[in-house]
Amino acid sequence: MNKPIVLVADDERGTREGLERALQDRYAVLVAEDGQKALQLLEGRHVDVLITDLKMPGLDGMGLLKRAMALQKPPVCIVMTAYGSIESAVEAMQAGAYHYLTKPNINLDELELVIQRALNTRQIEVENVSLREQLDHKFGMETIVGKSSAMQQVFDIVQQVAPTRATALITGETGTGKELIAHAIHNLSLRKKAPFIAVHAAALPSTLLESELFGHEKGAFTGSVERRIGRFELADGGTLFLDEIGELEPQMQVKLLRVLEERAFERLGGQKTIEVDVRLIAATNKDLRKQVAEGKFRDDLFYRLSVVTIPLPPLRERRDDIPLLVAAFLRQCSEENGKSVTELTPDVINVLMAYDWPGNVRELRNTVEQMVVLARSEKLTLRDVPAVIRGGADLTKIAVVRTGMTVEEAEKELIVQALKELKGNRTKAAEKIGMSRRTLHRKLKRYGLEEL
Ligand SMILES: Nc1ncnc2c1ncn2[C@@H]1O[C@H](COP(=O)(O)OP(=O)(O)OP(=O)(O)O)[C@@H](O)[C@H]1O
Ligand SMILES: [Mg+2]
Structure with a gap:
């Protein structure tokens, strides 16, 4: 640094x-x-x-x-x-x-x-910058796995809105990848080099949230012994990600609306009007429209926020993405835990595809991680699948994909996808998938893909 x-x-x-x-x-x-x-x-x-x-x-x-x-x-x-x-x-x-x-x-x-x-x-700013640098390769569009048409549609919107300054609203159940998509939008924009600052609206009581967002002057309220720079200022030139926007209290909704309209605000207890150039991305797992109808969310703010809406489908509505995700997570989790789990039996894939994943991709990732950590061999079998998942899996739901991909096929597809995208550059493809160049060579040979 x-x-x-x-x-x-x-x-x-x-x-x-x-x-x-x-x-x-x-x-x-x-x-x-x-x-x-x-x-x-x-x-x-x-x-x-x-x-x-x-x-x-x-x-x-x-x-x-x-x-x-x-x-x-x-x-x-x-x-x-x-x-x-x-x-x-x-x-x-x-x-x-x-x-x-x-x-x-x-x-x-x-x-x-x-x-x-x-x-x-100022450290928050510095931390954000270095964290962003570390995660840069991870949060490019590349590592968001998804070949289902639902996700392809999402990628299209992302690519279209990223270069603009339009405010975007990302909706979807918990764990569907809202924050990941917000990062991708930032990374695909001209603001890439400026900070990406995330604020979780639900985590703080209203008064604290206000000073978190807008900052405060020394002495603005009891306990504010020093001036504090708010997140809006820290995000100047970059992107501010406001998570769980549905939880904003009415008075904060008004304040946010004003910033969106005027691109200016004052620190708490401050006189000076501060102008910022910030792109706002909001996310929610609530039905904001319904909240508007119920009078819980301001309609003017809703319309400002939802210039572009990106709905992320729950995982159970895009089951074809599961084998690819599993392959990607298997690799990541093996590496992170110093294990080498490279295979799973087809019935494992079937069960994972048949389960409904109320926690969506996050739950899938955690499950794969748990299986990897506890794995007794390089190959995962049905015995390694947590009982809740096995018990919850309704195999009739995947009758059509029953003969679907094994993890090997998924991995093969992951490699083909990466090589196609990166125009055959093996070093880059290996990096993207998260395997060494040598492993990639071995796999190419094994899958008969050497000519790619
Ligand atoms: N398409 C995807 N490809 C790869 N990883 C994904 C994908 N979608 C989500 N993930 C991973 O799943 C986890 C949850 O994603 P994320 O935090 O973005 O979800 P979220 O929608 O913000 O959830 P919440 O509403 O609970 O905050 C993260 O580890 C993320 O990297
Ligand atoms: Mg989130």
Whole structure:
């Protein structure tokens, strides 16, 4: 991960160089010898932390601080004041400084601690970025398995809306892949490099949710000892995913509507109107239309949110996807658990296809994982299938697909699909499926697909 950027502004060379030396291991340090030069640097690039002396010729520290706070993404500001001039420190804090240090004896440990704490305010952003990078390959459109026509339709809509800024509403039962699809939309958009920020509306009480979304100023309410940047601001330039939107309380619905209409809001307890460029994707497992009819959800908000609606079908309505999903999960779970389970008997596949999966893909994935973890050999048989699933499977439901794919056939199809999509690039195909290049070669040979 990139080092956070710290800018030190001080007209005294000794302080500049001393701080630079002390900080350069952990941070990318920029220096400026007066306020004007510092401002130029701030305007030219994003800086995470500004450490500035208050007394400087020309544009002084207070002036610089105010200009810095007015930037689109203001840095965290720490001011240095001469020992004994506490009034100026107070003034700086009121202007938005995060902390002050007294000169000439700057305590470097304290400084380090303050910077760490300040960056924590932003850490959510950083964490999201790195997490996103880790998951990038996983959440591309590629790894969403689905050959059923229902899912193919979903992929078509996703591809169409991704490049636009249209708000999308993803609906579907729990575990159908709503968050996965939201990620895919983000990753297929021009916003790909900007953050994808998820907020689970049901997880928080209304007041907390409000500050989570919009942020708050220091002192906005009891306990808000520090300013907090909200999720809307963190998602600037990127995508905000609002999960379980059906749980939003009426007053939050109004606030959200306003952001959607004006693309602007204020932090709790704040005066300044903040404008953001955020693409919103909402998800729900409720029937929002019904909630509108019952007066539980605002119709104006519903229409704003559902510019594009993407309904995800429950797994039991697309049983043909099950063998492919099982093959993909078998591979992933084997690898994650250091096991090598490569086969299942056809009756296992039949049972898995006949079960109704109320928890949808998530439940299927968990079941496969459980079977892999407990597996006694490389081959799973009916005995390895959890009793609930075996008992719940109604085989008459799959009379037509009874002779359907075995996991080997599914795996074969997965390989063929990947190679076709990636134009025969074996390295990429192996990566996509999650097997080593060597394993892929072996499988190609075994399935007689070498000419692909
Ligand atoms: N088509 C798919 N291909 C591969 N994996 C999938 C697919 N659909 C869902 N999954 C996996 O199933 C799990 C559940 O998906 P996700 O979290 O996106 O569901 P959800 O609809 O958001 O569920 P909930 O409503 O409970 O939040 C995840 O591990 C996800 O990776
Ligand atoms: Mg979800």
